[in-house]
Amino acid sequence: DTTSMSPAAAQRLPKVGYMRTLAAEGVIATGATRVIADDGAGPASTLDQIRAAGIALRMVTSATRIDQVEAAIVAVGDAIDLHDPAVALGLQVTAALTEVAEAASARPVHPSVMCLIGVGNAGLMAAGRDTAAAAVIRLAGGRNAFELSADYAPISAEAAAAMAPEVLAMPTHAIARLGGREAVLALPQLRLTPAAMAGRLIAIDSRALSGLGPSTADVATAFAADLAQVMG
Secondary structure, three states, X not given: OOOOOOOHHHHHOOOOOOHHHOOHXXXXXXXXXXXXXXXXOOOHHHHHHHHHXXXXXXXXXXXXXXXXXXXHHHHHHHHOOOHHHXXXXXXXXXXXXXXXXXXXXXXXXXXXXXXXXXXXXOEEEEEOOOOHHHHHHHHOOOEEOOOOOOOEEEOOHHHHHHHOOOEEEEEXXXXXXXXXXXXXXXXXXXXXXXXXXXXOEEEEOHHHOOOOOOOHHHHHHHHHHHHHHHOO
8 A cells, every 4th residue: 555665665566545545446456366454454345345356355453562563474474375484574573673672771861752744734643652653762762752642643732732742753755745844843733842942853764654564673773863863
């Protein structure tokens, strides 16, 4: 789907739309004989139409916690009859994630981070506690500022100021869509936060928002380096 950014080869493949708003016609037109879908994919009517077309459909639970990544990798491997390679990859990824987490825990500073996505007309939503973005923030040695919600939720100026994030994070495409770095820092919802007043805005890898997987350790390592840099 449009959030399939890794590995790089996936970006060169035709897209069937956003996973939460799929149309059966687009999926069926690919000629696929099996479909592997994240448990957040839909709508349900589209999934029913895909099954009715005789296409084997396997739902896989998305990993939003580090301890779920290995099982998610194995589930995908099982869905494409590659169990043993998936087990090996799962163990490799778990080891890498453990190494990143240990490095993060040893850092002397653990700044409060609010990860945001732009939603039409400059509206903003923040990543709550049970999101892939929150897991990446913790892996990188930060603290997720928006723990009130279990998912993404709209954020007001009052709420953002009260949570007082030290760092703001937003995917590059969202920063560009909102007019660039300075425009984001000046948004009414954000300008009174310590992060905005200090100019601390990190362009986070969009893979941090779309789920945890084989690339998560690299994404978290890069974000940790950016955190260290903005915190001086």
